[in-house]
Amino acid sequence: MITYIKGELTAIQDEAVAVEVQGIGYEIICPNPFVFQSLLNQEVKIYTYHHVREDAQLLYGFKNEDQKYLFKNLISVSGIGPKGALAILGGVDIPEFVSAIEREDDKFLTSFPGVGKKTARQIILDLKGKLTGMFTIGEASEQPNVSSPAVSESVDEAKEALKALGYTEKELKPITQQLQQMDGTTDELVRKGLSLLMKK
Incomplete structure (x- = not known):
């Protein structure tokens, strides 16, 4: 089992990142590859799960344990x-x-x-009952809150990804509020952000 991979982050794709370790490039599938955007071409440590099936061996990666x-x-x-x-x-x-x-x-x-x-x-x-020993649970509101930590984090990550594509903070400021009112993963927010910017 591969517990983690530590090496140079050489590429970020829609669903995965590439990390080079001693001349070998590992493709690692991640929930939000763009969370690693600021570490491109730098050394990273990505926690991994090695998934083996009959037709493939896949590495899934995470920013923390x-x-x-x-x-x-x-x-x-x-x-x-x-x-x-x-x-x-x-x-x-x-x-x-x-x-x-x-x-x-x-x-x-x-x-x-x-x-x-x-x-x-x-x-x-x-x-139920299996995760509470590992995580400190919080109280969730009955209705989704657009400013919840999960939403805010996804919006911030989407903005960083859009900046990496060449957009400036000034260009992104007008669409930030709209992104905060949308549901979706970072990848989905990036696509929505691009659509909004194209309309400007």
């Missing part, structure tokens, strides 16, 4: 594969997510991409 731990638990849930787990991690506030599981909050869990009522119930059935 909390994300990796939640990913491993999510893929243990019946009906959730690595892609589904990544979609959840792309916009999750981990303590809030764990709190929702403990409260059996189906409505909150079904707000994530690919999670229907059946999957939400399965997450609660399989994970």
